Amino acid sequence: MTIQAEPRAPQRAASPAFPHAITDPSLVPVERYFDPGFARREKEKLWPHAWQMACRLDEILRPGDFTEYRINDQSILVVRESADTVKAYFNACRHRATALGNGSGTFHGGQIVCPYHGWRWNLDGSNSYVYAQRGFAPDCLAPDSLRLRECQVGIMFGMVFINMDPAAPPLATALAGIAQALAPIGFERMRVRWWRHLVLPANWKMAQEAFMEAYHIMQAHPSLSMGAADDDYDIDVLGGNFECFAGGHAHLLPSDGSVPVPGMSVADYFTQFNNALYVGTDAYATDREMFLQQSLAERDIDPNEYPKAFFEALYQYAAGAGIPLPPPATGTTGYAHIFPNMTVLPAYGNSIIYRVRPNGDDPESCLFEVWAVQIPAGSEDEPDPPVLEGPIAIEDWPQIFKEDFRNVAAQQKGVHTLGLRNLVLSGRYESMIVNNHRMIDEYLSR
Amino acid sequence: MTRRPARVRVEPAGIDIAVAAGESVFAAALRSDLTWPTICYGQARCTACVLRVVDGHQNLGPLESVERGVLRQLASRRGRRPSRDTRLACRLTVTGDVTVEKKGAQPNPPGARPRAEDPERLA
Ligand code: FES
Ligand code: FES
Ligand SMILES: [Fe+2]
Numbered sequence: 001m002t003i004q005a006e007p008r009a010p011q012r013a014a015s016p017a018f019p020h021a022i023t024d025p026s027l028v029p030v031e032r033y034f035d036p037g038f039a040r041r042e043k044e045k046l047w048p049h050a051w052q053m054a055c056r057l058d059e060i061l062r063p064g065d066f067t068e069y070r071i072n073d074q075s076i077l078v079v080r081e082s083a084d085t086v087k088a089y090f091n092a093c094r095h096r097a098t099a100l101g102n103g104s105g106t107f108h109g110g111q112i113v114c115p116y117h118g119w120r121w122n123l124d125g126s127n128s129y130v131y132a133q134r135g136f137a138p139d140c141l142a143p144d145s146l147r148l149r150e151c152q153v154g155i156m157f158g159m160v161f162i163n164m165d166p167a168a169p170p171l172a173t174a175l176a177g178i179a180q181a182l183a184p185i186g187f188e189r190m191r192v193r194w195w196r197h198l199v200l201p202a203n204w205k206m207a208q209e210a211f212m213e214a215y216h217i218m219q220a221h222p223s224l225s226m227g228a229a230d231d232d233y234d235i236d237v238l239g240g241n242f243e244c245f246a247g248g249h250a251h252l253l254p255s256d257g258s259v260p261v262p263g264m265s266v267a268d269y270f271t272q273f274n275n276a277l278y279v280g281t282d283a284y285a286t287d288r289e290m291f292l293q294q295s296l297a298e299r300d301i302d303p304n305e306y307p308k309a310f311f312e313a314l315y316q317y318a319a320g321a322g323i324p325l326p327p328p329a330t331g332t333t334g335y336a337h338i339f340p341n342m343t344v345l346p347a348y349g350n351s352i353i354y355r356v357r358p359n360g361d362d363p364e365s366c367l368f369e370v371w372a373v374q375i376p377a378g379s380e381d382e383p384d385p386p387v388l389e390g391p392i393a394i395e396d397w398p399q400i401f402k403e404d405f406r407n408v409a410a411q412q413k414g415v416h417t418l419g420l421r422n423l424v425l426s427g428r429y430e431s432m433i434v435n436n437h438r439m440i441d442e443y444l445s446r
Numbered sequence: 447m448t449r450r451p452a453r454v455r456v457e458p459a460g461i462d463i464a465v466a467a468g469e470s471v472f473a474a475a476l477r478s479d480l481t482w483p484t485i486c487y488g489q490a491r492c493t494a495c496v497l498r499v500v501d502g503h504q505n506l507g508p509l510e511s512v513e514r515g516v517l518r519q520l521a522s523r524r525g526r527r528p529s530r531d532t533r534l535a536c537r538l539t540v541t542g543d544v545t546v547e548k549k550g551a552q553p554n555p556p557g558a559r560p561r562a563e564d565p566e567r568l569a
Contacts (some may be wrong), residue, residue, distance in 0.1 A: 108488030108536065109476045115491055384468070 017445040025434050027422035030415040032437075033203040039363035043072045046443045047164075050340050051154065051174045053355055054078045054088060054162040056371075058191060059104065059385045064123060067104035069162065071357055076151055077101045078160055079112075081123045088151040088162045094127070095119050100148075104385070112148075121148055157187035177245030178338055184329035185346050190373035192386035193286070197369040199359060199391050200405060202412035204341065204366035205436075208356040210404045210411075211343045212436070214239025214252075214335075215429040220403050223276035226261045226269070234260040235429060238333075242431045248339030248439025250432040251332050257307065267306035280400030283352045283372035284345060292317060314348060322378045325349045337432045339439050349375040364412060370401070455545040456480070457500065459552050465540050471497070472536035475551060483550040488536040493520045495535040497548040503530070507539030 016023055020031040020038050032038055054069035060080040068091060069076045075091040077100060091099045093114040100112050100121075107113075111128065112121040120129035127146035130136065139145065152163040154171025156179060161171050172179060200207045210216070218225045218233040225233045237260040244250040259269040271293050274285040292313050301309045311328060318325040326349075334346035345352040351373050359365035369388070376383075394405040414420065425434050451464035454471055465474040472495050475482045486492035490512050499506065509517075513534050521528040535548065 106473070106488065108473055109484065111487040113485070113487050113489065115486070115489070118485060120487075 017441075021441050021445065022437050025438065026425050026427060028425060028433075028437060029422055030420055033206050033412065033415045034363050036361075036363055039203075039358065039361065041444050042358070042440070043361070045446060046340065046440060047071050048074075049163070049165040049168055049443060049446075051152075051161045051163045051168065051171050052340065053159045053338075053342055055160050056192065056386070057086070057155065057158050057160055057188075058382065060086065060160075061382050061385060062106070064107045064110060065105075065385070066101050066107055068101055072361065074164065075099060076162060076164070077112075078153075078162065079107065079123055086153050086155065086160050087123065087125060088153050088160075089125060089148040090151070090164075092149075093119060094146050094148065095130075119146075125150060157182065158190060159187075174247055175249065175338070176247060177243075178247070178249035178251065178336060181243070181245075181251050181332050182334065182336055182344070184326055184332070185334045185344075185351070186324075186326035186349065186375060187344070187346070187351065187373075189324055189326070189375045190349070190351060191376050191383060193283070193372040193374050195369065195371045195386045195388050196392055196397075197367060197388060197390040198394065198397070198405070200366050200368045200394075200408055201364060202366060202408045203363055204356045204358045205440075206411055206415075207366050207368050207408050208337075208341060208343060208354065209433050209436075210408050211345075211354050212337055212432040213430045215426065216404075216407070220407060221276075221280075221400055223280055223399065224273065226264065226272060226276075228261040232262050234258075234262075240428050242435075244431055244435040246439075248436050248442075249337055250435050251334070251336035252432075254330070254333050265303035265306075267301065267303035270306055270310065277400065280398050281352060281372075282398050283370075284347050284350060286350055286372075286374060288317075288374075289314070289348055289350075318349070323349065323375055324378055325375060337436060339436060368405075452505065452540045453543045454540060455543075456551050457545065457547045458549065461551070461553065467541075468539060470536050471538045471540065471546070472534075475535065479554045481550070481552055481554050482535060482548070484536070486536075490516055490534055490537050493534070496520065497533055497535045497538070497546045497551075499531045499533060500545040500547050502540075502542065502544035505540050505542030505544050506533070507541060509533070510537065513537040 018041060020029040020035060022028060052071065054076060055067045055078050059067050060078060063080050063082050066077050066079045069078055077089045077091045079087045079089065081087045091101060093100055093116065095114065095117055098114050098116040100114055107123065110123050112123070118131045119127065122128050125148040127143065130141060130146070133141055152166065152168060154161045156171060156175060215235055218235065237255050237258055239252065241253045241255065242250050243253055259266055261269055274289055274293060277284040278286065278290055292310065296309060296313060315325060334344065337343050341356050343354045353371040353373060355369045357367045359367050394402060394409070397405060427434060451466045454463050454465050454474070456463060461480065463474050463478040463480065465471055470488070472482055472488050483494040484492060485494050493516060516534060517528050517532060
C-alpha cells in the first residue's frame with residue numbers, strides 16, 4: 001500500500017505503547033475487538049479527538065432544526081444556526097446539566113429552552129434568559145459561563161462532521177487526501193433514498209471491516225463472483241489497488257476495466273454486477289440504472305463497448321431529466337473509507353454509505369447504519385429530512401447485506417476462541433483495514 | 447407535493463397568516479413576525495401556545511400522540527374533558543383555511559424578539 005506523506009508521516013511503535021497495540025501491520029490482536037480496557041482507551045483517546053460524521057446536512061435543513069448525535073456516553077446537539085452555518089453543542093444545560101434536546105426536531109423562535117427551569121439560549125449558543133437572575137452570584141451569570149459549550153464543526157460531502165476537541169486541527173486538514181480524492185463523486189448533491197440501521201453483536205471495527213475490502217466477494221457473495229471459484233475469480237481487478245492516506249483514510253483506484261470472472265463478456269459482467277447489487281442491496285444500482293440497462297438490451301452493442309454505451313445513455317438520460325451528474329471520476333472508483341468509521345461505495349451518482357459506532361460502552365455491540373443516496377433531478381423543493389428505519393434484524397436485510405452481517409456475527413464469536421491471538425491481514429487486499437488500525441493506534445498512543 | 451399555503455385567521459387580532467404544508471401554526475406565526483404566547487418555544491411542553499379552533503375544522507391536521515397527551519393534561523388541570531376545539535399551535539398543521547382564536551397573539555413591536563408569556567393566560 002502507498003501512504004502519502006500528508007499531513008504527517010505515519011509513526012509505528014516498535015514495541016507496544018499500550019495493551020494490544022499493533023506491532024506488525026499484518027497482525028491484529030484479537031483483544032482489540034472485545035477487551036473492555038481497549039474500548040475504554042478508544043473512548044478516552046479516539047472518539048473525543050477524532051473528526052466524525054454527526055449527521056447529514058439534509059437532516060437539519062432550516063434554521064432551528066436540530067438533531068442529537070450520540071457517541072459512547074456523549075450527547076451532542078447539532079443545530080442549523082442559519083442558512084449556511086451549523087453549530088454543535090454539548091447537550092447539557094449550564095444550570096444543572098439537563099439535556100436540552102432529544103432525538104431531532106426544531107428549536108422555534110431561535111430559542112433553545114431548558115425544560116427544567118427555563119433558561120434559554122440563542123442558536124449561536126449565547127444565553128438569552130435566566131429566570132430570576134437576582135438569586136445567582138454575579139460570576140455565575142457572566143456571559144462566558146452561561147454560553148453553551150461547543151464542538152468544532154466542519155461540512156464536507158453534504159455531511160456535518162464534529163470534533164469535541166477544541167485543539168484538533170480543522171476538518172480539511174484531518175481529511176487531507178481523501179477530501180480531494182472523493183471530490184469528483186459529488187456526494188454533496190446526493191439525497192437520501194433510504195436510511196436503515198441495525199444493532200450488530202460485534203465490535204464496531206469488526207463490523208465496518210466487512211465493508212472495507214472486496215477480498216470476501218469470491219466466497220461470501222456468490223451473486224457477485226458469478227460462479228468463478230477460488231483463484232479463478234480475479235480479486236486484483238476490483239480490490240487490489242488502494243491508496244492510503246496518513247489520516248487513516250483510503251480509497252480504491254480504478255482498474256483497467258477487465259472482467260474478474262473468466263469467460264464472461266464485459267457486457268454480461270457489467271449488467272449482472274448491477275443486477276446483483278440492485279436486488280442484493282436495494283442500493284448502488286437503482287431503478288434508474290435498471291431502466292437504462294433494459295433499454296440498452298434492445299440495441300445491438302459490441303459487448304466490449306457496453307460500459308461506454310451505458311455511460312453515454314446514462315448522461316443523456318440525466319441531462320434530459322435534469323439530474324446534475326458530475327463528470328465521470330477518473331482518479332478513483334469512489335470506494336473509500338473515511339477515518340475512523342465511515343465507508344462509501346458510490347456508483348452512477350448513487351452511493352451506499354456506512355457509519356458504525358460503538359453501542360454505548362459495550363465493546364461487543366455496535367450501531368450500524370446504511371444510507372442509500374442518489375443525486376435527484378434538480379428541483380426547487382428540498383425533500384423532508386430523512387427518517388431512520390429500524391433496527392432491522394439481520395435476516396430481514398437484502399441478500400448481500402445479510403451475507404455480510406452474518407459473517408460479522410460469526411467473526412465476533414471466533415475472536416474469543418483460545419489459541420487465536422491475531423487476525424491476519426493482506427497488505428494488498430485489506431490495506432484499507434490495515435491503515436485504519438494504524439491511525440487508531442496513533443490516537444491511542446497520544 | 448406542494449400546494450398553496452393555507453390561510454389561518456387569528457382572532458381577536460384579526461390577522462391572517464400563511465401556513466405552509468407540514469408547518470405548524472406556531473412556526474408560521476413566528477415566521478410572520480407575530481408574538482405568540484410560549485415558554486417552551488414550540489416543544490409541546492408548556493401549553494402556553496394553546497388555541498381555540500373557531501372555524502374550518504375539516505382542514506385541521508391530525509392530532510398526534512404527543513399533542514394528545516399534553517392536551518389531556520391541560521384539560522384535567524382545568525377540570526374538563528379535552529375538547530376538539532383546543533389544539534397546540536406548535537403541533538397544529540392545516541390542510542386548508544382555518545379560523546382560530548388566540549388572545550395574546552399579536553404583531554411584534556418593530557425589532558423585538560418573540561416574547562414569553564404567562565402559561566396560565568390561555569385562549
Ligand atoms: S437545569 Fe436547565 S434551567 Fe435548570
Ligand atoms: S409552544 Fe409550548 S406547548 Fe406549544
Ligand atoms: Fe460484502
